[in-house]
Amino acid sequence: MTRILHLSDTHVSATGRDGDGVDAIAALERMLYDLRHVPDLDLVVVSGDIADDGSAAGCAAVRARIGEFAARRRIPHIYSTGNHDDRTGFRDALGSGHIGADGTDIGKLIDNAGDLRAAVTPVGGLRVITLDSLVPGETHGVVDERQLRWLSGLLSSPTEVGTVLVFHHPPLRFPAIPNVKRVVLQNIDELEDVVSGTDVRAILTGHLHFQASGFLGGVPLWVTPGVVTRIDTTAERHLVRGVLGAGATVVDVTEPTAPTFHLLHARDPRAGEEVYVYDALTGADVAESEPAPSQAATASHRGLHGSPAAHSRGGYR
Ligand SMILES: [Fe+2]
Numbered sequence: 001m002t003r004i005l006h007l008s009d010t011h012v013s014a015t016g017r018d019g020d021g022v023d024a025i026a027a028l029e030r031m032l033y034d035l036r037h038v039p040d041l042d043l044v045v046v047s048g049d050i051a052d053d054g055s056a057a058g059c060a061a062v063r064a065r066i067g068e069f070a071a072r073r074r075i076p077h078i079y080s081t082g083n084h085d086d087r088t089g090f091r092d093a094l095g096s097g098h099i100g101a102d103g104t105d106i107g108k109l110i111d112n113a114g115d116l117r118a119a120v121t122p123v124g125g126l127r128v129i130t131l132d133s134l135v136p137g138e139t140h141g142v143v144d145e146r147q148l149r150w151l152s153g154l155l156s157s158p159t160e161v162g163t164v165l166v167f168h169h170p171p172l173r174f175p176a177i178p179n180v181k182r183v184v185l186q187n188i189d190e191l192e193d194v195v196s197g198t199d200v201r202a203i204l205t206g207h208l209h210f211q212a213s214g215f216l217g218g219v220p221l222w223v224t225p226g227v228v229t230r231i232d233t234t235a236e237r238h239l240v241r242g243v244l245g246a247g248a249t250v251v252d253v254t255e256p257t258a259p260t261f262h263l264l265h266a267r268d269p270r271a272g273e274e275v276y277v278y279d280a281l282t283g284a285d286v287a288e289s290e291p292a293p294s295q296a297a298t299a300s301h302r303g304l305h306g307s308p309a310a311h312s313r314g315g316y317r
């Protein structure tokens, strides 16, 4: 069995807080503390938006905490880029993104990588591949042609246990949540062509800050919730409502029924507390017309925002 801890969207900035004022370091530390009893982990993966501000300092703060968690278990920790990350900041703090239990860089980057952070590492008999779906300045993602060719070449040789792909932007369509379409992976069909019929056992993604699953080319695909905040999809369809409450996933890859995805929520007494509500199209902060009775004090919670212009606009964090 290979057991993976899947985290995403830590959003730690150089100051430790995300653009909405949430204490991202505290969210990560709470999540890791609440994961302390998960047995027999072989690997930690983090599927992007490591740093909220793209900074090396933000990435380093995440690496320090997850690295300590991984070192205690003597397991590697592997990171991919997200839309909030900057490739230079990511590289300076995380190298290839594939880090051994002893802190050494164990990833083999794509040939002539330049800034691209796509890499592969064997973990036991499992092949772990990170893709770099970051499009600078954009919220959506793309796995470019060069990575698709590289991935196709790797997957032409199957491995003992199979392959897990890790990247940020889910290649999923959500008919019930139309505003998600423009922020997910944009070249879904091209990636599906490469993955279909290969030894890929699971695709692990983040970005949406809510849990979801689907298939790509017959391969189970998972979206793990965010660590810094959760997006509460009970909001009206044109709104994006962010609330406190970290989540993480335990993925078992090689059991007979694998992959299985088991969700854990941090024991945060403030979980569900509103952080922001904005219009998905305009990015403007909005006051919901029908707040739940338990959220009648929403106005005071909005102090987490800072000023309305304080956080980046245009889609999912
Ligand atoms: Fe993201």
Ligand SMILES: [Fe+2]
Pocket: 009, 011, 049, 082, 084, 207, 208, 209, 226, 316, 317
């Ligand atoms: Fe995010």
